[in-house]
Amino acid sequence: MKYMDHQLRLFLAIAKCQSLSAAAEALDLTQSSLSKQLSTLESYVGQPLFERHGRGVSLSDAGQRLLNAARPAYELIDSCIAQIREQQGITEGTLRVATIHTLSYYFMADVMAKFMGQRPKVNMVLLGRSSPEVVELVETGKADMGFVYDTAVASDEVNITPLFDEEMCLIVHENSRFAALDEVRLDEDDVPLIVFPQHYALRRMLNGQIPRINIAAEVDTVDAMLRLASVTAGQCVLPDRMPTKLLQDYHLKRVKIVSPVLCRRIVAITPRGRLRSPLVSLLLDIAKTSLN
Numbered sequence: 536m537k538y539m540d541h542q543l544r545l546f547l548a549i550a551k552c553q554s555l556s557a558a559a560e561a562l563d564l565t566q567s568s569l570s571k572q573l574s575t576l577e578s579y580v581g582q583p584l585f586e587r588h589g590r591g592v593s594l595s596d597a598g599q600r601l602l603n604a605a606r607p608a609y610e611l612i613d614s615c616i617a618q619i620r621e622q623q624g625i626t627e628g629t630l631r632v633a634t635i636h637t638l639s640y641y642f643m644a645d646v647m648a649k650f651m652g653q654r655p656k657v658n659m660v661l662l663g664r665s666s667p668e669v670v671e672l673v674e675t676g677k678a679d680m681g682f683v684y685d686t687a688v689a690s691d692e693v694n695i696t697p698l699f700d701e702e703m704c705l706i707v708h709e710n711s712r713f714a715a716l717d718e719v720r721l722d723e724d725d726v727p728l729i730v731f732p733q734h735y736a737l738r739r740m741l742n743g744q745i746p747r748i749n750i751a752a753e754v755d756t757v758d759a760m761l762r763l764a765s766v767t768a769g770q771c772v773l774p775d776r777m778p779t780k781l782l783q784d785y786h787l788k789r790v791k792i793v794s795p796v797l798c799r800r801i802v803a804i805t806p807r808g809r810l811r812s813p814l815v816s817l818l819l820d821i822a823k824t825s826l827n
Contacts, residue, residue, distance in 0.1 A: 542576040543605050545569060546584060550602050551676065554591035607808060614810035630814050633662040633669040633678035635736070636757050638801065641776045642825065643682070649821045657814060665755075666736035673804050679815050682822070685800040687736040693804040696819060699826050703737075703797035704775040705790040706761075706782065708768040713790055720794040721772075727751035729760050729771040736799070741772060744795040761785045772797065 545562065549569070552558040559566040577584050584598035594602060617628075634643050639661070647659060662669075662678055666687030672678035674692045681693075688695055705726065707713045719726065727749045731738040735755075741748055751769055754760050760771045765785040775789060782788060803822055805811060811819070 542572050545572050546576060547606060550594060610809045614812060617812040629658045631660045631678045633664055633672040633681040635666055635669055635683055636663050637774050638682050639663055641778055646822050646825050650818050667734055673806055681804045684736040685802045692807050694807050696803040698801045698803055698822060700798055700800050701774045701776055703772050705770055705792055706773050706787050707770045707790055708764055709786045709788055711768045714788060716790055718791040718793045721745050721792055722795050725749055726770055729763050729769050
C-alpha cells in the first residue's frame with residue numbers, strides 16, 4: 536500500500552500518546568487529517584487498531600500485535616540512521632536529557648559542558664523533574680536519557696547504568712541553633728525540616744529512615760528550599776556535593792548526618808530495547824567519568 540511507512544509512523548505516534556488530539560498536536564497535524572490516515576491504515580489491515588473511548592484511545596488486540604512488530608523495527612531503523620549520520624560526521628540534532636533537580640547544581644553542568652565541547656552543533660535539552668517523572672520521560676521516549684536515584688527505578692522498560700553514590704547532609708542557616716554542631720542525629724534530635732513533596736525520592740528516603748519527621752514546610756524545588764532556609768533560618772536535607780559557593784550565597788552551611796546514614800546511588804537510564812545512538816553513548820561515557 537502506498538504511504539504505508541508514513542501511516543505506520545503515525546500509528547506509532549497515536550499509540551504513544553494514547554490520544555488522537557495529543558498525537559496530532561505532537562505531529563503538527565490536524566486531528567481530522569490524522570484520523571483519516573488512521574482510517575486508511577485500518578481499512579487496509581481489515582481490523583480496528585484502536586478502541587475509542589472518552590479519555591482517548593487504547594490499542595485493540597490487532598493494534599497491540601502491530602505495535603509489537605512495528606515499534607522495535609522502526610527503533611532499529613532510526614538508530615541505524617543515527618549511527619550512519621554520526622559516522623559521516625553529521626552531529627547535529629537534539630538530545631533530550633531528564634534529570635532530578637539536585638543534580639543540576641553539581642553534576643549536570645559539568646557533564647553538559649564536556650558534551651557540548653565535543654558536539655557543539657547538538658541542541659541539548661535539559662528537563663529538570665522529580666524522580667518518578669524522569670523515569671516516565673525515558674520510558675515514554677520523551678527523553679533520550681535520564682539521571683535519577685536507583686531507588687526510584689522500578690521499571691522493565693529502561694536500562695540502568697550505575698554512576699556514583701552520594702551522601703546526604705543537613706543544610707542549616709549560619710544563625711540556626713544547629714550551625715554550631717559538627718554532626719547531628721536526625722532519628723534522635725528534633726530537627727524541623729523543609730522537605731520535598733511525598734512523591735520525591737529524597738522525601739521517601741526521609742520517610743523510611745526517620746520515624747517522626749518534624750516538617751516545617753514543603754516545597755517542590757531546590758531553589759525554593761534554599762531560599763526558605765535562608766530567610767527562616769530553617770534546615771533541609773540535600774546532597775553533600777551541593778556547591779559551597781551556592782550555600783554561602785544563601786548564608787547556609789553543611790552539618791554531617793551521622794544517624795541515620797542517608798546515602799543514595801545515582802544511575803543513568805536509557806530506553807530498553809532501543810539501540811543507543813552515538814550521541815547517547817558519548818553522553819553516558821562522559822557521565823561515568825565526570826566525578827572521577
